[in-house]
Amino acid sequence: MHLYFSGGAMEIGGSCIYIRLSGRKLLLDCGIRQSAAKDPLPDFRTIQEQGGVDAILISHAHMDHIGALPIISRAYPDAPIYMTLMTADLTRVLLYDSLKIMNSREDEIPHYSEQDVLAMLGRIHPIHYHMPFSIFDDFTLTFYPAGHIAGAACVYLVTEEGSLFYSGDFSAFSQRTIEGIRIPKLRPDVAIVETTYGNRLHSNRQIEENRLIELVRECILEKKKILIPAFALGRAQEVLLILRTAIQNQQIPAVPVYTDGMVRDINTMYTRNPTFLKHALGRRILKGNEPFYTKEIQPVTPVQGRNREELLSGSEPVILLSSSGMLTGGPSAQYARLLAPREDACIIITGYQDEESPGRQLLNLLNHPEEKSLVLNGNKIPVRCRIEQVGLSAHGDRTEILSLLERLSSRRIFLVHGNPDAMEDLGKELAAGDCRRQVYLPACGQGYELTLHGKRKQLSFQPPDTMQMNRAFSSADEKLLWDYWQAHYPGKAFSLAQIAHIWYGRPVQELPEHMQEIFLHSAWFSPNPRRLFLFEPNPPEAVAQALAPKEWTIQELETRVQALFSEYPYRKISCHRERRELLLQFDYPDSQDPEKFQKTAEAFTSDTGWTIRIRPSMNHNAALLLLSSLFGSRLSKTSYYPEKKCYSVSLSAKDAPSASDQEAAELFRTTTGWTLHIHGRTSSADSPIPSAESSDSSPGDFFVPSGRTAEPAEQNLALFCIDQTFESLPHRPDKKSLKNDSSGKYLELAFLSPAIGRRYAQTLQTLSSQIGWRIRISEKINQMELMKAAQLLCRKAGITLIKNPSWMPQEQIVQLRIQAPDQPEKLREVEEAFQEQTGCACRFLC
Numbered sequence: 001m002h003l004y005f006s007g008g009a010m011e012i013g014g015s016c017i018y019i020r021l022s023g024r025k026l027l028l029d030c031g032i033r034q035s036a037a038k039d040p041l042p043d044f045r046t047i048q049e050q051g052g053v054d055a056i057l058i059s060h061a062h063m064d065h066i067g068a069l070p071i072i073s074r075a076y077p078d079a080p081i082y083m084t085l086m087t088a089d090l091t092r093v094l095l096y097d098s099l100k101i102m103n104s105r106e107d108e109i110p111h112y113s114e115q116d117v118l119a120m121l122g123r124i125h126p127i128h129y130h131m132p133f134s135i136f137d138d139f140t141l142t143f144y145p146a147g148h149i150a151g152a153a154c155v156y157l158v159t160e161e162g163s164l165f166y167s168g169d170f171s172a173f174s175q176r177t178i179e180g181i182r183i184p185k186l187r188p189d190v191a192i193v194e195t196t197y198g199n200r201l202h203s204n205r206q207i208e209e210n211r212l213i214e215l216v217r218e219c220i221l222e223k224k225k226i227l228i229p230a231f232a233l234g235r236a237q238e239v240l241l242i243l244r245t246a247i248q249n250q251q252i253p254a255v256p257v258y259t260d261g262m263v264r265d266i267n268t269m270y271t272r273n274p275t276f277l278k279h280a281l282g283r284r285i286l287k288g289n290e291p292f293y294t295k296e297i298q299p300v301t302p303v304q305g306r307n308r309e310e311l312l313s314g315s316e317p318v319i320l321l322s323s324s325g326m327l328t329g330g331p332s333a334q335y336a337r338l339l340a341p342r343e344d345a346c347i348i349i350t351g352y353q354d355e356e357s358p359g360r361q362l363l364n365l366l367n368h369p370e371e372k373s374l375v376l377n378g379n380k381i382p383v384r385c386r387i388e389q390v391g392l393s394a395h396g397d398r399t400e401i402l403s404l405l406e407r408l409s410s411r412r413i414f415l416v417h418g419n420p421d422a423m424e425d426l427g428k429e430l431a432a433g434d435c436r437r438q439v440y441l442p443a444c445g446q447g448y449e450l451t452l453h454g455k456r457k458q459l460s461f462q463p464p465d466t467m468q469m470n471r472a473f474s475s476a477d478e479k480l481l482w483d484y485w486q487a488h489y490p491g492k493a494f495s496l497a498q499i500a501h502i503w504y505g506r507p508v509q510e511l512p513e514h515m516q517e518i519f520l521h522s523a524w525f526s527p528n529p530r531r532l533f534l535f536e537p538n539p540p541e542a543v544a545q546a547l548a549p550k551e552w553t554i555q556e557l558e559t560r561v562q563a564l565f566s567e568y569p570y571r572k573i574s575c576h577r578e579r580r581e582l583l584l585q586f587d588y589p590d591s592q593d594p595e596k597f598q599k600t601a602e603a604f605t606s607d608t609g610w611t612i613r614i615r616p617s618m619n620h621n622a623a624l625l626l627l628s629s630l631f632g633s634r635l636s637k638t639s640y641y642p643e644k645k646c647y648s649v650s651l652s653a654k655d656a657p658s659a660s661d662q663e664a665a666e667l668f669r670t671t672t673g674w675t676l677h678i679h680g681r682t683s684s685a686d687s688p689i690p691s692a693e694s695s696d697s698s699p700g701d702f703f704v705p706s707g708r709t710a711e712p713a714e715q716n717l718a719l720f721c722i723d724q725t726f727e728s729l730p731h732r733p734d735k736k737s738l739k740n741d742s743s744g745k746y747l748e749l750a751f752l753s754p755a756i757g758r759r760y761a762q763t764l765q766t767l768s769s770q771i772g773w774r775i776r777i778s779e780k781i782n783q784m785e786l787m788k789a790a791q792l793l794c795r796k797a798g799i800t801l802i803k804n805p806s807w808m809p810q811e812q813i814v815q816l817r818i819q820a821p822d823q824p825e826k827l828r829e830v831e832e833a834f835q836e837q838t839g840c841a842c843r844f845l846c
Contacts, residue, residue: 001019001020001021001161001162001164001189001190001449001450001451001452002019002020002021002050002447002448002449002450003017003018003019003190003192003414003442003447003448003450004017004018004019004046004047004050004446004447004448005017005018005416005442005443005444005445005446005447006018006042006043006044006046006047006444006445007031007033007041007042007043007444008029008031008042008064008416008417008444009416009442009443009444009446010418010419010420010423010441010442010443010444011033011038011419011444012064012196012352012354012417012418012419013031013032013033013034013035013038013064013354014031014032014033014038014040014041014042014064014068014444015028015029015030015031015059015064015065015416015417016028016029016030016031016042016043016068017029017166017192017416018046018047018050018053019164020050021157021159021161021162021164022136022138022139022159022160022161024054024055024136024139024159025050025051025052025053025054026053026054026055026056026057026157027047027053027055027056027057027072027079028057028059028155028166028192029057029058029059029065029066029168030042030056030058030065030066030067030068030069030071030072031062031063031064031065031066031067031068032063032064032067032068033064034063034064034067034326034328034354035354035355035356035357040067040068040111041068041071041111042068042444043444043445044071044072044075046445046447047072048075052075052076052079053072053076053079054079054136055079055080055081055082055135055136056069056072056073056079056080056081056082057081057082057083057141057155057166058081058082058083058087058091059083059146059152059153059154059155059166059167059168059169060087060146060148060149060151060152060153060168060169061083061086061087061090061091061094061149061151061152061233062094062149062169062231062233062234063094063098065168065169066091066094066095067095067098068111069081069091069095069120070095070111070112070116070117070119070120071111071112071116073116073119073120073123074112074116074119074120077119077123079123080123080124080125080135081120081123081124081125082124082125082126082127082133082135082141083124083126083127083151083153084126084127084128084129084143084151084152084153084276085126085128085151085273085276086150086151086269086273086276087151087152087153088121088124088126089151089269089272089273090150090151090233090266090269091121091124092117092121093262093265093266093269094232094233094262095117095120096114096117097262097265099112099113099114099117101329127141127143128143128495128496128497128516129143129144129145129153129495130142130143130144130495130496130497130498130534131143131495131496131497132158132497132507133509133510134509138159138160139157139158139159140157140158140159141155141156141157142156142158143155143156144156144181144182144183144184145178145179145181145182145183146167146168146169146170146171146181147170147171147172147173147175147178147179147180147181147182147394147396148168148169148170148171148178148234148394148395149169149178149233149234149394150177150178150234150237150270150273150276150277151273151276152168152169152170153168154166154167154168154170154181154183155168156183156186156188158458161452161455162189162190162452162455162456163186163187163188163189163190163455163456163458164188164189164190164191164192165186165188165190165191165192165193165408165410166191166192167181167191167192167193167194167404168194169194169196169394169395169417170194170395170396170400170404171393171394171395171396171400172396172400172403172404173202173205173400174278175205175238175278175394176237176238176241176242176278176281177234177237177238177241177270177277177278177281178276178277178278179278181396181404183407184459185407185459186407186408186459187408187409187456187457187458187459188408188410188456189410189411189412189452189455189456190410190412190413190414190450190452191405191408191410191412191413191414192413192414192416193401193404193405193413193414193415193416194395194396194401194416194417194418195401195415195416195417195418195422195423195426196352196393196395196396196417196418196422197393197395197396197397197398197401197418197422198398198401198415198418198422198423198425198426199398199421199422199425199426200397200398200422201397201398201399202391202393202397203391205392208390208391208392209242209392211390212239212242212348212350212390212392213242213246213251213252215346215348215388215390216243216246216252216319216348217246217251217252217253219317219346219386220252220253220255220317221253222317222344223315223316223317223344224317224344224345224346224386225312225317225318225320225339225342225344225345225346226317226318226319226320226345226346226347226348227320227322227332227335227336227339227345227346227347227348228319228320228321228322228347228348228350229322229323229324229325229326229327229332229336229347229349229350229359230263230321230322230323230325230332230350230351231323231324231325231351232261232262232263232265232266232323232324232325232330233262233266234394235325235350235351235392235394236259236263236266236267236321236323237266237267237270237292238392238394239321239350239392240257240259240263240267240292240297240321241281241291241292243257243297243319243321244292244294244297247294247296247297248294253317254296255296255316255317255318255319256296256298256318256319257296257297257298257318257319257320257321258298258299258300258304258311258318258319258320258321258322259292259297259298259299259300259321259322260299260300260305260308260320260321260322260323260330260331260332260335261322261323261324261330261331261332262323262330263299263321263322263323264299264300267291267292267293267299270291270292271285271290271291271292274286275516275520277291279527279529286520286521287556287559288556288559289555289559300331305331308331308334308335308338309338312335312338312339320332320335322335325350325351325352325353325359326351326352326353326354326357326358326359326360327357327358327359327362327376328354328357328358328359333358333376333377336358336374336376336381337376337377337379337381339385340362340374340376340381340382340383340384340385341381341382341383341384341385342384342385343384343385345385345386346385346386346387346388347362347385347386347387347388348388348389348390349362349363349387349388349389349390350389350390350391350392351392351393351394352393352395358374358375358376361374361375362374362383362387363387363389365383365387366387366389372384398426401426402426402429402430405430411436411437411438412437412438412440412450413430413437413438413439413440414440414442414448415427415430415439415440415441415442416442423441424441427439427441461497461498461501461507463489463498463501463502464488465484465488465489465502466501466502466503466504466505466506467481467484467502467503467504467505468504468505469503469504469505470504473500473503473515473518474514474518475518475522478518478522478523478524478525479524481499481503481524482524482525482537482538482543484502485502485537486537489502491536492536493528493534493535493536494534494535494536495534495535496515496516496519496535499515499519499535500515519535523538523543523546523547524537524538524543524546525537525538526538526542549609550608550609552608552609552610554575554577557573557575557582557608557610558573560604560607560608561573561582561584561604561612564600564603564604564607565584565600565604568584568586568592568597569586569587570584570585570586571585571586571587571619572584572585573585574615576845578845578846579611579845579846580609580610580611581610581611581612581613582610582611582612582613583612583613583614583615584612584613584614584615585615585617585619586614586615586619587618587619587622587623588618588619588622588623588671588672588673588674589614589615589616589617589618589673590616590618590645590672590673590674591670591671591672591673592614592673597614601613615811616810616811616812617810617811618640618642618672618674618810620640623640623647623672623674624638626668626671626672627647627649627668630664630667630668631649631651631661631664633652634651634652635649635651636650636651636652637649637650638650640674641779642809642810642812643754643755643779643812644675644779645673645674645675646674646675646676646677647668647672647674647675647676647677648676648677649676649677649678650678651678661678662678665678702746702774702775702776703761703764703765703767703768703774703775703776704768704774705768705769705771705772705773705774706765706768706769711772712771712772712773713770713771713772713773715738717771718747718771718772718773719736719747721767721770721771722736722747722749722767722771725763725767726760726763729760729763731751731752731756731759731760732751733749733750733751733757734750734751734752734782734785735749735750735778736748736749736750737750737778739776743774744774745773745774746773746774746775746776747773747774747775747776748775748776748777748778749764749775749776749777749778750778750780750782751777751778751782751839752781752782752785752786752789752838752839753781753782753786753838753839753840754777754778754779754780754781754839755838755839755840756838756839757777757778758777758839759839764777781807781812781840783807785838786805786807786814786838786840787804787805787807787814789834789837789838790805790814790816790834790842791805793830793833793834793837794816794818794830797826797829797830798826799818799823799826799827799830800818800819801816801817801818802817802818802819803817805842812840812841813840813841813842813843814834814840814841814842814843815842815843815845816842816843816844816845817844817845817846818844818845818846819846827844830842830844831843831844
């Protein structure tokens with residue numbers, strides 16, 4: 001085994017380790033150095049001299065581990081690149097951002113082109129955690145969760161020549177977005193481990209998070225502008241969740257929080273890969289909930305990004321969370337330039353700072369208060385703002401590194417990714433603790449040849465009982481597997497690869513994608529809360545609960561509505577839990593296609609068990625605004641008639657209706673679903689205006705005498721005839737009135753409701769011809785009689801009202817409040833009787 005350290009040795013940055021093992025040539029990571037004082041690229045000459053690369057293995061997506069990947073991949077295009085799926089998505093975002101930055105620097109030649117990035121992305125082969133994968137003959141690669149950031153992996157290689165473990169960057173403690181490192185009992189011959197904090201002990205994570213919350217609270221109360229520079233990948237998401245929780249728990253006042261820079265794109269990648277996140281956070285995303293943003297926390301829009309000074313204007317406090325974390329570039333450097341000279345500002349550093357970075361300059365001011373300046377992009381800036389540091393590291397400290405090495409029990413240890421002091425201190429302790437250990441402190445450019453005598457025996461997964469299935473696993477097999485698991489492996493958790501081994505009775509090289517989807521959404525199995533890529537069977541009671549009809553939350557129902565009714569312009573959702581019904585409120589409900597809506601509504605009901613319908617009330621404020629936009633200052637009078645679904649407008653007297661007015665009326669009809677009368681004319685060819693209607697009469701129901709040439713009957717005689725006609729009928733007019741319009745006098749009859757009057761349309765037409773009078777049905781409703789009728793019907797049916805009935809004019813319905821219904825048949829009987837008696841509908845609410 002040969003190891004060559006091309007970068008990331010006796011330094012932090014540019015991680016790149018070249019290995020020759022079992023006749024194969026591998027590269028572990030290929031990053032860049034982000035310090036302006038150093039050559040950014042690893043030593044590629046050694047790789048070329050040793051014969052190139054057969055495969056590239058990537059631990060995680062930070063630039064000091066992937067930044068030079070397009071260059072080495074361009075040189076060796078036949079070398080496949082292995083990483084987790086999450087790391088692949090993040091790599092695409094970070095490399096494109098790096099390309100954009102390089103192209104923006106006029107005095108620099110970019111290290112690679114967009115075509116190089118595209119070609120490199122095409123050579124990536126994603127691998128699941130805990131999934132042994134044969135990359136060559138007798139050469140197995142397995143990734144294990146490393147903590148640190150989402151998608152980060154520890155690399156484990158097993159070959160005929162020996163085994164090797166590479167930690168990448170790792171952390172043992174649980175963060176808000178991810179769990180810590182999770183590895184089984186491994187037996188590597190060689191271990192390569194990071195030592196970023198090899199000579200330091202971290203403070204308690206909860207204490208540091210609380211300290212951040214307290215600092216932010218103090219600054220808000222002092223009305224300071226707060227800048228939190230953060231690494232876009234990992235640290236920013238942690239800080240966002242800390243702030244989000246603190247605002248929700250009222251630990252800090254609700255003030256605007258803006259995310260800027262690459263943080264926005266990384267947040268999107270987190271949301272797309274919920275299975276790589278902490279169990280609770282991943283579940284939240286799988287249910288369709290937004291994990292990071294709230295009404296207070298929002299990304300900076302492109303318009304805001306063009307003028308960031310405006311975000312800092314005014315006297316109110318604001319929080320800015322932006323990359324880069326070391327203030328070496330990105331929007332955070334722009335904000336620091338604006339805020340550092342201000343006394344009403346605070347900059348809070350939360351992560352590692354390179355020795356030459358502007359962030360390190362700020363931290364140095366804490367120990368040297370006499371120095372009050374900062375160099376940003378070559379410009380010296382006075383510093384008057386408050387400076388604070390909070391420890392939110394995502395690297396393992398001295399104790400965690402020692403614990404990992406103790407678990408691995410490897411006799412050959414290489415310490416990398418650390419400053420010389422940290423590596424030397426830790427190396428001395430390791431060597432003194434066990435004389436059998438061979439501890440190496442490599443420097444960049446050094447190579448080592450190891451001869452392994454008596455390589456360690458590997459622990460392989462050999463389940464004693466398997467199902468020996470010869471068909472692909474499907475969702476229909478979940479109960480079968482659950483029963484087998486409970487009988488043979490109670491209390492055990494397995495990876496998907498191990499589950500597949502139990503199912504088929506043999507190891508599998510490639511895990512079917514559908515298998516992970518089945519387990520993620522299964523009622524029978526769940527991820528282990530602490531080891532997300534291990535699954536375990538749910539208890540019987542949990543299975544029964546999961547298989548029971550789902551009780552949807554209001555938030556879940558609204559999310560489903562948004563998915564199914566996305567093309568409908570509804571403005572509000574109303575929920576009636578007692579009826580398991582949702583109402584969609586539209587500005588213009590009558591403009592919706594009822595058949596199309598009904599089909600979508602049926603799909604919603606089938607999915608959720610809830611009914612959904614359109615609330616019939618028009619938004620008359622919206623309608624009036626539309627009329628104003630159509631007719632402008634010419635609009636002098638408006639009226640509307642819900643029973644007729646009609647608007648009537650009068651324009652200024654000097655203007656006669658024109659063809660353009662009719663076009664406007666037709667536009668009103670197609671937009672709202674209601675007809676529009678202008679000076680007695682209508683927008684709908686299907687709704688001709690009765691000859692008796694004129695510009696100052698409303699579009700009610702007119703009955704005009706037909707076939708009569710004699711004078712109309714005397715008024716009292718006409719009214720007597722009306723009384724005589726209705727005396728033997730179930731309903732009669734409540735009121736009879738003499739009215740005038742431009743065509744002369746007419747009689748208006750007011751019934752309990754207009755709908756009742758229309759039931760007697762033929763009778764009224766006959767009466768009109770007999771007495772020679774025009775007769776019109778009034779649009780008014782006798783609300784008092786309606787309420788009385790509803791109360792009497794409820795009393796007769798034994799239904800107790802807990803509140804007086806109320807009339808809903810927008811919906812033309814009487815609303816009745818009762819206790820929880822225990823006799824739905826009686827409710828239906830009352831509804832039908834009320835409809836028959838009054839012509840109006842009633843609705844029961846609990």
